[in-house]
Amino acid sequence: MLELSNLSKRYGDRLALDDVSFTVGAGRLTGFVGGNGAGKTTTMRIVLGVLAADGGRITLDGSPVTDVDRRRFGYMPEERGLYPKMRVLEQTVYLARLHGWAPAAARRNALDLLERLGLQERVDDTVESLSLGNQQRAQIAAALVHRPEVLVLDEPFSGLDPLAVEIVQAVLTDAARSGAPVLFSSHQLDVVERLCDDLVVIADGRIRAAGSREELRDQHGAERWELLLSGDAGWVRDFPGIRVIRFDGGWALFESESEAARQSVLAEAVSRGEVVTFAREQTTLAQIFKEVVR
Structure with missing residues (x-):
């Protein structure tokens, strides 16, 4: 279980996160929703260690998250961060190798994942030659190729057509079934509602609601x-x-x-x-x- 406790973050006079606390259960898909500037991306970057919190802590199964732990995390930023001139398969294998996978195993896993994401016919294309939707699928493959123990995705459904949304949903559901806590943000509330086990709503840097879909319906x-x-x-x-x-x-x-x-x-x-x-x-x-x- 990934647990965020009393996180705070300030940028000058602006309090970006104010006592943010919630949990992401093992094997559960947790949707993180809020308007632009609500604090979603800041929270996720703190979880990944990209940003440092001013206060609070993050634990994994009760122990403080370390840099070693974060090597087992999978992260997809909202901004596309792949090498545009590398071929899709080459890049996916490379990222698996960076996480310690042997060459043959990295290639097998990359090919399997790209096929499940519908990119099997584009594996030899460069990333920059793909449509925006297929670039998004490649970005998801990059986050998942090393079979992470924790998965954090910032707007994974952005730019995807309805069929691609279904494909990505199935892949994320399988990741959760393997036991990984999965946290993802999205502005597509219908997708979040359909996919998630748990929901977290943030506004103005504060958690306004958190719990399972059924709990939130009962409460609100x-x-x-x-x-x-x-x-x-x-x-x-x-x-x-x-x-x-x-x-x-x-x-x-x-x-x-x-x-x-x-x-x-x-x-x-x-x-x-x-x-x-x-x-x-x-x-x-x-x-x-x-x-x-x-």
Whole structure:
């Protein structure tokens, strides 16, 4: 488990990180979300040792993270950092070799990873000749080729089309299944919500929410219910203890002042005919994000 405890970072008069604390569980995908300038990249660079924190600490399985530990980390920066004139396979093998892999094993692992990322036909192309999306895939391969024990990715889905997003999702999921803590940032909240086990929301350098998707929905999700009937649902608008938020024919989204009022709505709906759906609305990450960063 990777744990960040009370991290602070100041640039002159600006407090970039203010008491940042959260954990990235072993074998779990943790999405790190926040607006531009919220502190995501600063936090990740401190984890990697690229920046020094002014206060706080980072531990791996309870022990302070050392430079030796960080050699087993995989990192993908938001800015592309590959050698543009090197060929894709040559560069990926080279990076594996820097992490101590033998030549033959490095080549096998690089070829396997590039194939899984859909780059098998581009292995002999230079990085600069690739499309931006394929450069992003190559960057992900560079972060993963040495099979890191901890993975930190800054905007890994940037510039990827929907098919490429699915491919990268599968590769990251496999990395987590191997037991690695995986932390990644993204502005694509729908992708984060679909992929992650845990979520961390940061704004103005402070953690506003952290936990599993289910925990965040319980803590921050609105208590709203959906009712779908085979007939008209207009009567719900006049039902005691109910506030209808949206209504369309046989469908209504509403809040109730009590469980008793909600159960009364259900009983009335059953008495009127077929109830197709009666369920709590699934709060989205976008809704939670808007609530906690206000």
